[in-house]
Amino acid sequence: MPKVIYIDVDGERHETEVSNGSSVMEGAIANGVEGILAICGGSCACSTCHGYIDDAWIDRVGPPNEIEESTLELALDRRTGSRLTCQIPMRDELDGLVVHVADNDG
Ligand code: FES
Numbered sequence: 001m002p003k004v005i006y007i008d009v010d011g012e013r014h015e016t017e018v019s020n021g022s023s024v025m026e027g028a029i030a031n032g033v034e035g036i037l038a039i040c041g042g043s044c045a046c047s048t049c050h051g052y053i054d055d056a057w058i059d060r061v062g063p064p065n066e067i068e069e070s071t072l073e074l075a076l077d078r079r080t081g082s083r084l085t086c087q088i089p090m091r092d093e094l095d096g097l098v099v100h101v102a103d104n105d106g
Pocket of ligand 1: 025037038039040041042043044045046047048049050071084085086087
């Protein structure tokens with residue numbers, strides 16, 4: 001199972017395993033990573049699963065599609081690497097992915 005390393009807003013590192021096909025958001029919820037709220041349940045409507053893909057991974061993860069892009073406009077403190085984690089399905093090529101959790105509580 002591929003690994004995801006979440007860095008929460010307090011800088012705490014959570015090294016987890018997330019099964020292929022599950023989203024990066026689902027992995028955070030299943031592993032009790034704080035800060036990923038996912039209020040809409042993964043339907044790309046709320047932006048409370050916002051995270052920053054670590055610089056080293058941005059190219060491999062790829063850019064948001066048009067629908068995600070419009071929901072990302074709702075996100076607080078958008079930066080380079082901003083993605084909605086519910087829109088990133090895990091796959092073997094993302095093994096070791098590092099995601100910094102955004103301050104979704106505002
Ligand atoms: S969980 Fe709502 S946009 Fe990702």
